[in-house]
Amino acid sequence: MTKLSRMTSGAGISRRSFLRTTAGAIPAAAMISRGTFAQTQTGQVVIRTSSGGSYGEAMERAIFAPFTEATGIQVVKTPSDMAPLIASVRAGQPLVDVVDTSEGLLQTLANADVLEPIDYSQMTMFTVEDIGADSAQELMVRRMVYARVLGYADAAFPNGGPGNWTEFWDTGAFPGPRAISGLDLNMPDLEFALLADGVPMDELYPLDIERALAAYSRIRAEVVSFYGTDALSANLLSTGEVDTLAIANGRIQPLIDEGGNYTIEWNQHMKVPSAYSILQGAANLENGHRFLDFALSAETQARFAGEIPYGPTNRNAFDLIAPEVAAKLPTNPEWNDQGFTQNVAWWGENTEEVTEAWNAWAAQ
Numbered sequence: 001m002t003k004l005s006r007m008t009s010g011a012g013i014s015r016r017s018f019l020r021t022t023a024g025a026i027p028a029a030a031m032i033s034r035g036t037f038a039q040t041q042t043g044q045v046v047i048r049t050s051s052g053g054s055y056g057e058a059m060e061r062a063i064f065a066p067f068t069e070a071t072g073i074q075v076v077k078t079p080s081d082m083a084p085l086i087a088s089v090r091a092g093q094p095l096v097d098v099v100d101t102s103e104g105l106l107q108t109l110a111n112a113d114v115l116e117p118i119d120y121s122q123m124t125m126f127t128v129e130d131i132g133a134d135s136a137q138e139l140m141v142r143r144m145v146y147a148r149v150l151g152y153a154d155a156a157f158p159n160g161g162p163g164n165w166t167e168f169w170d171t172g173a174f175p176g177p178r179a180i181s182g183l184d185l186n187m188p189d190l191e192f193a194l195l196a197d198g199v200p201m202d203e204l205y206p207l208d209i210e211r212a213l214a215a216y217s218r219i220r221a222e223v224v225s226f227y228g229t230d231a232l233s234a235n236l237l238s239t240g241e242v243d244t245l246a247i248a249n250g251r252i253q254p255l256i257d258e259g260g261n262y263t264i265e266w267n268q269h270m271k272v273p274s275a276y277s278i279l280q281g282a283a284n285l286e287n288g289h290r291f292l293d294f295a296l297s298a299e300t301q302a303r304f305a306g307e308i309p310y311g312p313t314n315r316n317a318f319d320l321i322a323p324e325v326a327a328k329l330p331t332n333p334e335w336n337d338q339g340f341t342q343n344v345a346w347w348g349e350n351t352e353e354v355t356e357a358w359n360a361w362a363a364q
Contacts, residue, residue, distance in 0.1 A: 184228030
C-alpha cells in the first residue's frame with residue numbers, strides 16, 4: 001500500500017468513554033424544564049449528522065436525547081453527502097430538516113441556494129447577542145468550534161516536540177513518522193503548509209495553493225498517512241504509527257484523558273466552526289427551529305462541552321462549565337489568540353480548484 005493510497009484507508013479507533021465533569025453530569029431535566037416547550041406527543045425532526053464515534057455519542061447524550069426528553073420530538077439521524085441534499089431540495093423532496101456539519105460544507109449548500117433563512121425571532125433559549133454576529137448568520141448558526149492542532153507523543157521527543165508548523169516540517173530537528181490530513185477530510189491542511197513556509201497567520205488568505213503543495217512535497221517521504229478521517233488520525237497516534245501529526249483537539253484530548261502521554265500544541269491552531277442549517281422546504285420546519293433553539297442554549301452547549309472538548313459559541317455556557325473542562329476548549333482565553341479561524345468562504349469558492357490541484361500533485 002502506498003502512502004498516498006492510505007488517505008482513505010484504515011479503521012477508526014474504538015469507542016472511548018470520556019471523564020465525567022460537572023457540566024457533563026448535570027441532568028437535562030435539572031437544566032431545562034419541560035415547560036420550556038409545549039409538549040409534542042407526535043412529530044420528528046430529521047437531522048443530517050455524523051454517525052457513530054465519540055462525536056456521535058456526545059451529540060446523543062448532550063443534545064439529541066435531552067431534546068426529545070424536553071419536547072417529545074423524536075430525532076431521526078442520518079448521514080448524507082452534500083450533493084444528495086442539494087438534489088433533494090431541487091426535486092422538492094428535502095432529505096432532512098436540519099444539517100449539522102462544518103461551516104465550510106454548509107457554505108457549499110448556501111452557494112447552491114438550498115438553505116432556508118433562520119428565523120431568530122423564534123428563539124427563546126438564546127439571543128443573537130449570546131452567540132455573536134459571526135455565529136448568528138442568515139443561513140446558518142454556528143454551534144461550536146473545534147481546533148486542528150499540532151499533537152505529538154511525548155516519548156518520541158524527550159526534549160520537547162515541535163512548537164509550531166515550521167518545526168513540524170523540520171524533519172531534521174524533529175525526525176519521525178508524521179500524518180496530516182488529505183483531500184478526503186473535507187480539505188487538506190493547506191494553511192499549516194503555508195505557516196510552515198513562513199506565511200503569517202493574518203496573511204494566509206487567499207491561500208497560495210501551489211506554494212502549499214510545494215511545502216507538502218518537502219515532507220512527503222516522512223508522511224505515513226494523508227488521512228481521510230478523524231478517527232484514523234487518533235488511531236495512528238495511539239498505536240504509535242506516527243510520532244506527530246495534525247489532529248482535531250477533540251481526537252487527541254481523550255487519549256490524554258485516558259492517561260496517554262501526548263501533548264497538544266496550541267500555537268498556530270486553526271479553529272474550524274461547525275454549524276446548523278435548515279434545508280429549504282423542510283417538512284418539519286417548526287421542529288427544526290425548536291431544535292436549533294434548544295441546541296444553542298447555554299445549558300445544552302455546556303453539557304456538550306462536558307462530553308467532548310469543543311468550544312461553545314454561546315458565551316453564557318462558560319458560566320456552567322467546570323474549570324477543568326474549560327481548560328481543554330479551543331476558545332479558552334489562555335490560547336484563543338494563538339490561533340486563527342479557517343476562512344470557510346474562501347474554501348467554499350475554491351474547493352474545485354484545490355481538488356484538481358491536489359489530485360494532480362498526488363499523482364506525481
